[in-house]
Amino acid sequence: MSRTTTWLTAPLCLYFVGFVGIPLLLIFFISLHDTPAMTGIGIKGYIRFFSDAYNRGVLLDTLLLGVETTVIDILLGFPVAYLYVAAPRWRRFLMFMVLLPLLTSTVVRTFAWVVILGNHGLINTLLAQAGLIGTPLRLLYTPGAVAVAMAQIELPLMILPLITAIGGIDAHIIEASHVLGAGRWRTLRRIVLPLCVPGLLTGTLLVFTGAVSALVTQTLVGGGQLAFMPFYIYQQAIQAQDYPFAACVAIVLLMTILLIVSILNALGRRSAGYVHG
Amino acid sequence: MDKTRRRLDRWSYWTVILLLAALGLLMLALPSLIVVATSLTSGYSLRFPPPGLSLRWYRSLLFDSPDITAAFVTSLKLAAAATAIATVLGVAAAIGLGRRGAPWARLLEALFLSPLTIPSLALGLGILVLFNLFSAGLSFASLLTGHVALCAPYIVFTTSASYAQLDPTWLDASRSLGASPFFTFRRVVLPNILPGILSGAFIAFMNSFDNVALSLFLSDGRSEVLPIRLWHIIEDSLDVRAAAASGVLIAITVLSMLLMERVAGTSRFLR
Known part of the structure; x- marks a missing residue:
């Protein structure tokens, strides 16, 4: 296993150039055409996208969904990861609880939310039996429902990096903080959270990129009324047969994701100095 | 810090952590449990809770x-x-x-x-x-x-x-x-x-x-x-x-x- 093994990367490299690199370049090339018939080279598609308030709304709603999902997942994921590190005897159980949903089909988990939030679902039944409501509440097909369902789908991807981050903190530092008179909350704010920043950033990256491109959950829980970028791409390509515009929407989504990923990576490099420096 | 404040600090801290962790674990487990429970219904629609239990939909699936x-x-x-x-x-x-x-x-x-x-x-x-x-x-x-x-x-x-x-x-x-x-x-x-x-x-x-x-x-x-x-x-x-x-x-x-x-x-x- 010496220097001569480098050639082993060639097959996958060729595959990725052919079936990831070239396809993405093709989308970019197609997005630079002005009409569905692929005539006229220009950036009319992008102008069309950004000059229309509806399109800008779809982009903003998608990004907002990503942010909401990330915030919910930090709030719920941090305590679970903290518990995992603090309670060694529960680790096997907790890891099972985190990994099972991660490996369970997204369609299945989304379907569960349709059942929970539907008119005859768990929440409406409970509320009706408690006598709190007469007619079922409309929970499904609302932006809040999409954010909650999405948060559940992505939660394991926040918990796993946080477990690594919290588990890596030297217990002596926490002890020192307590001995020096800082309370639990102050230690959390001044010691634990700053040391978790790399884990938080990794989790944010995974959750955000997952949430903004999760077609199935967005369409099944959001219904036809709420539009997000992934379904918009599909709709323009397959239903409207407007490949150049579909390609524009795809490139806008891709560029937005790449921008956010590079910001998070830059922050990550800075925060690594925090932990090791 | 005096003793009561210290106790309050610790108590409030663990209450919040445990409550949020419980909510997180509930979020993780609930959907799968609900789906399994619903699939065992004897009725014709996706109601929760199901009116009765049966394996009919698994038979129908198979x-x-x-x-x-x-x-x-x-x-x-x-x-x-x-x-x-x-x-x-x-x-x-x-x-x-x-x-x-x-x-x-x-x-x-x-x-x-x-x-x-x-x-x-x-x-x-x-x-x-x-x-x-x-x-x-x-x-x-x-x-x-x-x-x-x-x-x-x-x-x-x-x-x-x-x-x-x-x-x-x-x-x-x-x-x-x-x-x-x-x-x-x-x-x-x-x-x-x-x-x-x-x-x-x-x-x-x-x-x-x-x-x-x-x-x-x-x-x-x-x-x-x-x-x-x-x-x-x-x-x-x-x-x-x-x-x-x-x-x-x-x-x-x-x-x-x-x-x-x-x-x-x-x-x-x-x-």
Whole structure:
């Protein structure tokens, strides 16, 4: 296993150039055409996208969904990861609880939310039996429902990096903080959270990129009324047969994701100095 | 700090942490439990709680749902084929990358992991355009093309992780004792990185089996995959068979997860 093994990367490299690199370049090339018939080279598609308030709304709603999902997942994921590190005897159980949903089909988990939030679902039944409501509440097909369902789908991807981050903190530092008179909350704010920043950033990256491109959950829980970028791409390509515009929407989504990923990576490099420096 | 304040601090801290953690764990577990409970209904609609318990929808799924069974078989074949190809390419690439931290190796690794961040809908659209360019019709082959790219990152990632833990002196020892590179690979490298390969293959398989976005663009009329079939059922009719199919998928996931944890310690590679 010496220097001569480098050639082993060639097959996958060729595959990725052919079936990831070239396809993405093709989308970019197609997005630079002005009409569905692929005539006229220009950036009319992008102008069309950004000059229309509806399109800008779809982009903003998608990004907002990503942010909401990330915030919910930090709030719920941090305590679970903290518990995992603090309670060694529960680790096997907790890891099972985190990994099972991660490996369970997204369609299945989304379907569960349709059942929970539907008119005859768990929440409406409970509320009706408690006598709190007469007619079922409309929970499904609302932006809040999409954010909650999405948060559940992505939660394991926040918990796993946080477990690594919290588990890596030297217990002596926490002890020192307590001995020096800082309370639990102050230690959390001044010691634990700053040391978790790399884990938080990794989790944010995974959750955000997952949430903004999760077609199935967005369409099944959001219904036809709420539009997000992934379904918009599909709709323009397959239903409207407007490949150049579909390609524009795809490139806008891709560029937005790449921008956010590079910001998070830059922050990550800075925060690594925090932990090791 | 005096004693009461200290106690209040500790008490409030653990109350908040435990409450939020309980809510988080409930969020994680609840959906699967609800689906399984709903699938055991004796009624005709997706009500929760179900009016009575019965296995009728599982019988209906097994005996008179040729559409779902066919889609299940297509998905199995696709995930198995994609995982197999991606494993061969991915393991070779991971060993080729080795432990090297050179810029080119890091760049290649970023390329190999890129499908994790690229929305697979965009990738699907791109591959569709590529196939159209060569006037190649959609078929099982076009589906497979996309799914291999989807599977490869997981295998590269887990195999690299276990290869990095392999003690390099073992390789030197094997070589200096006269073993050929292939013999060294088969008897020294492979047994040590096998848990990584198996774990990556498992995660890749589950992801391929679950993928909708790529398949939406790349499948022809004849090869509909299971998640798309279920998606359509849930969108159009909310048939209880979808719940039964979900119950089966959850059971398969639990069993295969426990098996893989035993055989390869999969959870190590996810942290």
